[in-house]
Amino acid sequence: MAIRGLPRRFRFPWRTVFEIHRDVDDELAFHLDMRVGELQRQGLAVSDARREALRQFGDLDVAKKEIKAFDRRFESRRRRSMMWDELKMDARSAWRSLRKRPAFSGIAILVLALGIGVNSAMFSLVDMLTMKPLVIVDPEELVGVYSRDTEQEDRYRSFSYPSFRDIREQNDAFSHLTGFTLTTVGLGQGEITQRTMAGVVSSGYFDTFGVPPTRGRAFTLEEEIPGAEERVVVVSHGLWQRHGGRDDFLGSTLRLNGRPATVVGIAAEGFTGTTAMFSPEIWLPLGMFDSLGSGFGAQQIQTLDDRENYSLIMLGRLRAGMTAERALPGLQQLAIQLEERFPKAHENQTIHLAPMARLGISTSPTSESLMLVPAVMLLLLSGAVLLIACLNLTNMFLARGESRRSEIALRVALGGGRARLIRQQLSEGVLLSFLGGAAGLLIAYGFMRVLVASITTAMPMGLTLVIDPVPDVRVAAATLIFCIVATLLFAFVPAWRQTSGDVFAGLKDHSHSAESASGRLGRLTSLRGLLVVSQVALSMVLLTAAGLFVRGAMAAAEATPGFDLENSFLVELDTGLLGYDEIRGRQIYQQTKERLSTLPGVKTVGMSSLVPYGAVTSTRNMRRPDQSDEDAVNAHRYVVGADYFDSLGLSILSGRAFTETETWSEGGTPVAIIDRPLAQELWPDEDPVGRFVQQVTVPPAAPLPPLEVIGVVPGVAHDFNDEEPPPHIYVAFGQNWRPGMHLHVRLADGAGSAEGVQAAMLRTIRDEIRAVDAGLPVLSLRTMLDHRDESVFMWIVQAGGKAFATLGALALFLALVGVYGVKAYITSRRTREVGVRLALGATPSLVMRELLRDGLQLTFTGLAVGLLLAFGVGRLLASMLYQVDSGDPLVFGIAAAVLTLSALVAAWIPVRRACRIEPTQALRHE
């Protein structure tokens, strides 16, 4: 407050605790001194006067204490409300200032939204892949238990059920131990059966995670006993919700592989077991293991109570106070005891503890550092986009600051307070960032939705994706951090620069005379130059990365496994999902094949267990009878029917194809067809037809009879990455029953290339299968080309291409905004010079060339730096690229050309505008 007639001293807007106390002391001391003086004047002695004054005052010490405490509280309340008021004021004035320049603000928000949005999206993805906690209580206590070979340290396998029970009963390391495996089952409701991934788990599975089912119950020990066949199921929260989420779902009956099972529990919301992103949707007790048949990874012939059936993955929860290091010796001792008691099953096996993988379920400890490289790459690249965005904004703020320079100089000179000015600019920056961040969150949400939809199409074998695309608290917090970092990057530097330096120069130098401008302009150009160079360089990196991926995607889109993919349809069936036995299953395949073969336009229908470019691979080691096991050749093993090679358009090179008998009936001499790559490995100089090939079995599995080679076929690729066709061995369906098979339906040439014909054909095929068995699930039905294009591998290549292309396009766009902005600014500052030169007779084209040349140096410097960086990034990406050299000259050339051309155009627009100006007008400029 202003005390009239009294001078005021400078004060901070608020007081420290020390100042508060001092003020109270001073105030009361003044009062007492005055009173003592007054009493003395009335005739009292000094000591009496003092005593009287104190008496009149009351309890001085208590009063002081109370007043000080009161003032401290009051002061802090005042401070908070002042800060809040200022914040509101700042926000309001920032909002007004942004509203005044809608174009500037709009572009700034757009640039920030893109920059922040990309980062929020990438954070969502990387967080989900690597960090976001799963629905597990005290996850740090959980540890994966693995059986490791003592001879070969990197060889792991799973446990048998009897060994799991021994370890569970005899260890003193774990409070809970669970054993489980995965399988696919046919889950039927009404007429429809779907293939679903199921966890087959021991009792105590949910308790090990500390996450019991929220409704109903988990599995009992009785249900876990091998062969118990209590047909009970726990379903995921998601599955329950999709079925209406009603209370009476608990206790209802589902059809599992054609037979009823009762829902006894509903898992907690979000529970996924050990994995992120995907999860089984149903869990079954281990007691059902033996009847589930078409197991996944399990050796079907063996039952669960077999100590040599190693099919369980183990997960333990360490007792309170126990660590993995301290638990290990006891467990390894247990392994030694098991080896003594069961020398065959436990030969050379010890126990190893390691954290469970997040992105897969494996019998060996999986390091997820593999995910780290792409994750860090993604974050770095999106960080680069944000950096570019910020550089652009820095530039925009600097340019805007120039136009306000005299205003700012005036305010600084008048004591407007530098801190206050910086604060104002920062608050504009914060507001822009927050608006951009809000839009960025929307972008992240959109991205995650697209990603989820995209992955879902590539998800193999009934796995369900469990990703919520809505940004959570973690993403929001990360976005907030991006906003703050961005603000510091783009708003602080210009604010600092504009309010510093020579105030008077800013005031008087309104018309930029050549001399005074040179120094400051030089500084500016160097900062601006840095902006342009780094933007161009970063764009170059992102464009090249995009180019490499796009080329890879293009190469993959051309890939063929060595036969014609056109005019071919692929049907996947699994009679095991309905619980059918072998006889019924064979009938179904025979009838289906017959019906499809007689369709008009269909040339042949072949059958096979595996498909090139499919998600499943099965290989065996094959050798000549006279070779040792060590010399065996690893070959892809396909179970096929009679017309398989015909249906692919592959000719028999020598010998014959399988007969109808071999396709449909058991017995007879075990026969095989091998391809040329395998033939060349085993019989380089002879015709293999009529010779025998031996399949290598690993004990304890029993040895198999040799197979007679009856034919040789050309080689085909199995994976996208096969540069040479790998060895294959084909065995007959009749002699090797499998409930799950693929049918290749090949049309007569020219019969089905048109889009409409294809759609009609797909419908017809589906109808024919329904006519054979209305309940049989058609697991997939698509053209061979779609099969290739919808594979996981293709998804990775294409997603990489799309991601980098988006980032690259974004970076290019931002860099162009940057180049344009800088050029426009510099050119406008030289308008007067241009005018003079034009007036003196220089041709516009000459002036234009010179103005353009200035900017190009920066662009080329940026290109050079970018090229170097891009080579480095290319090397990092090499493992993710498909059939492209990481230094592909075409990609680098095109990226450089695109960037140069775009930069030229961006620079040319403002230059042309400058040169079109009338000389007289230019001279009057400013």
Added chain:
Amino acid sequence: MSEKNSLRLIQGTVDMLILQALTAAPNHGYGVSNWVRERTQGDVTIEDAALYKALHRLESQGLVESGWGRSDNNRRAKFYEITREGRHRLADDAATWRRYAAAVFRVLGPTPEAT
């Protein structure tokens, strides 16, 4: 009148007296204390501790503002000034007080001294 007999002030009256003391000009706490004494001819004495507590409380309520200045004998002293809000409050409180006093007088009848 001795201090023993001085009136016990009704709660809230201290605030009113302080505000009234400051209506003419800004003053320090010592000045307010003296003003009250002089105006009431010693009939009303506010204990100084209570006076200062009241001043700080009034400041926190925004009824007075404070600042450091120089006293008559050129010493550094804390001055208080009544705010607009303080004046409004004073007017309200004074009106209430007058109505109250009038009511009490009506019950008690004419004062003995006046007869």
